[in-house]
Amino acid sequence: MTTPKFAQIKQFIVDNIRSGAWLENQRVPSENELADQFSVSRMTARRALSELTEAGILTRSQGLGTFVASFKSQSSLLEIKNIADEVKARNGNYSCTVLVLESINALAPIAIALGVEADSVVYRSVLVHNENDQPLQVEERFVNPALADSYLQQDFTHLTPHEYLSSVAPLTEARHTVEAIMPNAEMCQWLNLYHEEPCLQVIRRTWSSTGIVSFARLVSPGSKYRLGGHLTFKK
Amino acid sequence: MTTPKFAQIKQFIVDNIRSGAWLENQRVPSENELADQFSVSRMTARRALSELTEAGILTRSQGLGTFVASFKSQSSLLEIKNIADEVKARNGNYSCTVLVLESINALAPIAIALGVEADSVVYRSVLVHNENDQPLQVEERFVNPALADSYLQQDFTHLTPHEYLSSVAPLTEARHTVEAIMPNAEMCQWLNLYHEEPCLQVIRRTWSSTGIVSFARLVSPGSKYRLGGHLTFKK
DNA sequence: ACAATTATCTTGTATATACAAGATGGCTTG
DNA sequence: CAAGCCATCTTGTATATACAAGATAATTGT
Known part of the structure; x- marks a missing residue:
């Protein structure tokens, strides 16, 4: 097990979104559900969700849950390199x-x-x-x-x-x-x-x-x- | 104290960079030093450093420390909006x-x-x-x-x-x-x-x-x- | 003097725990 | 019936702890 657990959970989530299994605005498993499913602590599952949220792939709201971000809200970025x-x-x-x-x-x-x-x-x-x-x-x-x-x-x-x-x-x-x-x-x-x-x-x-x-x-x-x-x- | 502690530490770091007190590639306080300085746990100090690293403002390397990212490496981004x-x-x-x-x-x-x-x-x-x-x-x-x-x-x-x-x-x-x-x-x-x-x-x-x-x-x-x-x- | 080991600093991963706060549904009470 | 309360789910913040692993400097042994 070389890849960290939180990275495996991130991969699992991204795969589900890429494949179309989880659609836009659909709810994803909660921190506790992921923790049970992967046999990790809530903090580790939380890290996966938090980092994907920071990356703009998920959105979260306290009390409600975590959802697949809508593609529309993703702003397209252009790089100006040296x-x-x-x-x-x-x-x-x-x-x-x-x-x-x-x-x-x-x-x-x-x-x-x-x-x-x-x-x-x-x-x-x-x-x-x-x-x-x-x-x-x-x-x-x-x-x-x-x-x-x-x-x-x-x-x-x-x-x-x-x-x-x-x-x-x-x-x-x-x-x-x-x-x-x-x-x-x-x-x-x-x-x-x-x-x-x-x-x-x-x-x-x-x-x-x-x-x-x-x-x-x-x-x-x-x-x-x-x-x-x-x-x-x-x- | 309405603003979370980790946010206060982020603010402290960003202020030091903006003001020019901490220059490019200069070393910033370690997780333990920040934890002592702000009387928080190492995990809280770590969160501030991690999020600023994710934002591209700091760079970290295991064993060495955390440093102010060089502006050059910041890729300039353009948004293409709807x-x-x-x-x-x-x-x-x-x-x-x-x-x-x-x-x-x-x-x-x-x-x-x-x-x-x-x-x-x-x-x-x-x-x-x-x-x-x-x-x-x-x-x-x-x-x-x-x-x-x-x-x-x-x-x-x-x-x-x-x-x-x-x-x-x-x-x-x-x-x-x-x-x-x-x-x-x-x-x-x-x-x-x-x-x-x-x-x-x-x-x-x-x-x-x-x-x-x-x-x-x-x-x-x-x-x-x-x-x-x-x-x-x-x- | 030089090489290998050790100690000690750093960040990285992971867990268990606690409480706060937002949202929701069902239950109780007027 | 309806308004308010409460239990219970969710995420958010924070701590204490443990061990792993990279980097460096000091120490030790030859």
Whole structure:
């Protein structure tokens, strides 16, 4: 008996749901019933139910019982991975080109996004992430100097901005939006696009405990890049 | 003392991380230390650490200790919500128009995506989801008749296809991809677009225990629709 | 000096027990 | 008959205890 008892009970429950034997919103055995059935203590049976509830596969309510969660309530999740890791994962040759690394006076929209005063100095970088020496994504990033004052001295061909910023300011929050845009002429040049092509744009804002750290715009050609997501009953 | 003890300990730990007092990869107090510090049993302290580990805020390793998880390892997640719910959530007027509801002979790519033989009969629906009577998203869906034989008899102006399919075949898995595309003429007409505009396209395939249930293509204008994601240390 | 053992710390699994609190049905009482 | 009470089910919180197993540092023996 190498697999723990609580894991066996989890497996038993998941199998019943996967096979369709237990349908949505149907009641599952109570803690005491499972404890008897598997000859374990109530706390062990409880652990199986609790962890599956935390995973969103079951729902519980005190006094009533435990039920199979409705699939509808499962929100579908998409991962936004580090692009360097993604390229390496598919055995591509990853490289990075630094196009711009400067300090500028923030225009109003940038200043607002970074939570600093308009026209104050912020850092700006534009990098191109390449796979097999072909542009895959352009990263334009605005950084709050108060939280990362040596940003301009970094060598981003070896350390990504995100990695550097994480080490300088402990990140506490991030927000993303994904949209489809048409690249402007400058972006076309950066991405080496000869004809106009729709692009995926991810806007990422990262917070630290003391304020907004940076504001990044990640643009990739729709023909070369896509986001993947996966949702499954398992474990 | 209304809030449970384990929740208080979780709060204490999260506060220390948010404030930057405990940095990435730094060791946090052990179960026994927390138990002494808060005058609780080891099992209660353990619960706080376990739940924060499950949430991805801490990492643990047997024999070594518990550590603040590195932000880098946190995968950023995007939610794909039900569009009807989203519209209603912002107090919009949601409506749905059924453009196509038919059975067709599947071309090769559709047949492969659905896991059926080429040229076999499958169901196809094209719906337009409207916000305040303006097209927001086109949903083109191909359905495996073996798993939902009364699909064509449904009234999708009141029940979404996803809701109907969930009730008929217990869903066990879903996969998504998001990309930026340029709509063709037919799609432009459906979306009421006068000039060409980049669109966000979500492809969703859903599995049941007995096979692939359906294959959906969700297309929204880039100017009207975006996906939002959010990642935070909390609870 | 070096290798093997031991002690001691950590997390991981499991049990038995106790009481609190929500939900439900049946019973008692007015 | 109906309102209130109570027994009994459920999950939720909390403790004390025991042993297993991984990791590390100290100790011991050669």
